[in-house]
Amino acid sequence: MVQISRAIVHEIPKGKYSADGEHTVALSSAETTLAPETRRFIEENMLDFGLKSPRQIVEDPDAGSTTPTFIREILSDPDRFVDASQGIALNLHRAQTGNSPSGVLIVATVTDAGSSSVIILKAEHAEGMRLRRVGDEATGRFDLQHLNELIVGNNSRIYKIALLSEATGGVAGDMVDQQNGVAFADFFMSAFLGCRLADNSEVQTRQFMQSAMNWVNKSVPSESDQARYATALIAYMGSPATSFQATEFADQFLEAEVRDDFVRSLPDDVATSVVNKDLALVPGQGAGLRMYAPGVVVSASAVALERGDLEILSEEGQSTTIRIRGSLKRYGLGSAPKG
Known part of the structure; x- marks a missing residue:
């Protein structure tokens, strides 16, 4: 089971990056403190569930992305965690296509089977309703509140997840694209992560x-x-x-x-x-x-x-x-x- 050690969250705007665009990445300047229930939800409902059927990916030097460099910095120097995660978030925005929706990027250091890795998770905003009781059981009622910035769990296909670590020849690991199945989004795997499929049969x-x-x-x-x-x-x-x-x-x-x-x-x-x-x-x-x-x-x-x-x-x-x-x-x- 993947266990989170440190985490940070950045908000990614929708659409393609433009140097003079009005939408910019909302960067966190400090780590995100995860309550125990939040940590459990991410580990069990997002990471463990999402990584059940991953594809192996390896670093592709021809892709030209600096994300593998940031991964190595996070794994080798704990003091670089926040700055390197910000660089990863900016890379994602620059790699996005015109129809990419807004969402959050979670960057986390994790332990998996005793080894240290970096998790990169892109989750899109979802909509939902919250049921709330107003008043007592005898005279009260139920109200519905619209929520438009939900990040939901294993019933959704809104995640792109990469679990990366250092390996011979560069960064390598697993990836899941729950939106596109086996047809991985090229902008995410290549332009952003700087990787390719280990086996693209x-x-x-x-x-x-x-x-x-x-x-x-x-x-x-x-x-x-x-x-x-x-x-x-x-x-x-x-x-x-x-x-x-x-x-x-x-x-x-x-x-x-x-x-x-x-x-x-x-x-x-x-x-x-x-x-x-x-x-x-x-x-x-x-x-x-x-x-x-x-x-x-x-x-x-x-x-x-x-x-x-x-x-x-x-x-x-x-x-x-x-x-x-x-x-x-x-x-x-x-x-x-x-x-």
Whole structure:
């Protein structure tokens, strides 16, 4: 369990930083004294709950953030705690995007499994109602009071949390983005924390599938080949294998004369590497394929494609026929597709 040793709170304004902007960071000039119940609430309802499923992050020197330097200062020199935390708060404001809401930044030194770390927690303001009884039980009533600066606990998805410590090669630790799930906000992880994912396989998996599908749509002239390659991509990525390799896919499923062009269309770090497969960021986790025509969208599962339940036939005159094996089970209502 994470235990807080020292803490300080700063208020971060909404929106993107501007040198001449009217909104500035409200900095604390002294540590925040935490009552026992407040400390318990933060430790149990915010930190322990929020850090149940973290992702490992490591310092990225190319990010250009000074936050890792401030982390090292806090861990090595207790007298730098307040000043370094102020620098961290200013870094967050400068890194924010235009739609970033206001909130508070909690910087704390903690012990976790006997080692010292720094917690950085961004919590947005929330709204709620407080129930208050006025008068006695016989003649009294209940009043409701609107509260617009709540910082709530484990029922909310308003936190970004990083638990960082010194490691070989720089600062490293865990991060959770409860707003974006596995799709971490880049401004927070990179521009602010100065870190990157220790394993970004889900990003590389998405890059591979998106780039491969873009290549199918833009570089393959034959509609029958497009259908064959797109179906092969879904089958390849849906296999039980825990990793994938672009050149392996090309060798197994693409005609020899287009393989080099396909590999060149991919990002460099995906084109030649063996990548751990993680479909978390892929729409539908790669479990199906959609086909688009003017006013028409057809969707098929990977299982149906593998069984051959759907056949795409390219005909003369820029005409395509989609043949479904078996009978249609039912029709349903839905929104009209775009385009």
